[in-house]
Amino acid sequence: QKEVEQNSGPLSVPEGAIASLNCTYSDRGSQSFFWYRQYSGKSPELIMSIYSNGDKEDGRFTAQLNKASQYVSLLIRDSQPSDSATYLCAVNRGGNTPLVFGKGTRLSVIA
Amino acid sequence: EAGVTQFPSHSVIEKGQTVTLRCDPISGHDNLYWYRRVMGKEIKFLLHFVKESKQDESGMPNNRFLAERTGGTYSTLKVQPAELEDSGVYFCASSQGARWNDEQFFGPGTRLTVL
Numbered sequence: 001q002k003e004v005e006q007n008s009g010p011l012s013v014p015e016g017a018i019a020s021l022n023c024t025y026s027d028r029g030s031q032s033f034f035w036y037r038q039y040s041g042k043s044p045e046l047i048m049s050i051y052s053n054g055d056k057e058d059g060r061f062t063a064q065l066n067k068a069s070q071y072v073s074l075l076i077r078d079s080q081p082s083d084s085a086t087y088l089c090a091v092n093r094g095g096n097t098p099l100v101f102g103k104g105t106r107l108s109v110i111a
Numbered sequence: 112e113a114g115v116t117q118f119p120s121h122s123v124i125e126k127g128q129t130v131t132l133r134c135d136p137i138s139g140h141d142n143l144y145w146y147r148r149v150m151g152k153e154i155k156f157l158l159h160f161v162k163e164s165k166q167d168e169s170g171m172p173n174n175r176f177l178a179e180r181t182g183g184t185y186s187t188l189k190v191q192p193a194e195l196e197d198s199g200v201y202f203c204a205s206s207q208g209a210r211w212n213d214e215q216f217f218g219p220g221t222r223l224t225v226l
Contacts, residue, residue, distance in 0.1 A: 004153070034214070043115075043202065043217040044154070088154070096142045096208055098156035098167065099215060 003027060006089050006102035015111050019076040023089030023102055026070065031094030033065055035074045038086045038104065048074060079109045113137070115218035117203050123224045129191040132221045134203030136185070141208035142166075143186050144215060145178060149199035157201075160186060161208065193225045 004025045013019045021035075032051055036044035050056045050063040050072070062075040072091075076083055086104040116135045124130050136143045145157040157176070158168040162183035171178070175194070180186040190197055200220040206213040 036217070043219045046214055046216065049214055090154075096159070096161070096166075096206055096213055098144065098159055098170065099146075099154075099204075100156070101146075101154040103153045 003100050004089055004091055004102035006087075006105045008103055009106040010108050011105055012108045012110055013079050015079060015081060015109055017079050019079045019083065019107055019109070021074040021076075021087050021089075021105050021107065023072045023074075024070055025072070025089075025091045025100075027091065027093070027100070028067075028070065029093050030067075030070075030091040030100075032092050033063070033072045034090045034092075034099065035061075035063060035072075036088040036090060037083075038088055040086075044088055076107075079107075081109045081111045083107060084109045115203055115205050115216055117201075117218040117221050119221060120219065121222045121224075123226065124193055125226050126195055127192045129189065130193055130223060132188045132190075132201050132223070134186045134188070134218060136203070136205030137207075137216060139207065140205035140216075141183070142206040142213070142215075143180060144204040144206075145186070145188055146202040146204065146217075147199050148202065148220075149196070154202065157188075190223075193223075195225050198223055198225045 035048040038044045048063040064073045088104045089102040090099040118133045143160040148154045156170040159166045160180040203218045204215040
């Protein structure tokens, strides 16, 4: 079983729609959860972090965490073509422990 | 504030040669990490420095890889001798280390191609 699983996509959504990205993880000791956005050939850029169950909103982005189900999601409202990128889900055991990544979901926002 | 920088951005070498990658973390960040992404796979952890000490090197694939962080500032990752399967993108990340939930910031990566 892979440690962090994501649907590789591509996920295509029309401009202005909500994009929903999902991630499951296997390590029940995971404490911190992150979403990184990576444009082609660029570095992963941290866009959201979440540490407790529930929702966390930041602008057009909402991260959702359900530790009982070992599930993390990212919602992007009012999707823009500039949101087209690969979204990486990453988890760790808190502190300064290494990140465990999923393969990423490629999002394409169609104008 | 400058971000994490890496050098070179690309390196093409032949099997059996040596390559050294460099990472400069964000100033003041005690934690420095090396990760690698091989084609078609997820980004995987290689090792973690706290200042100049190796905290965790459980992800290093074999003894052909040597990482150093002299003085607790920049770090180098040397591959000697390089093999075909070492090809991939090598990322460096840093975090401050002062809080329990510190976030890791990534550099642009070095794309290594071994022919």
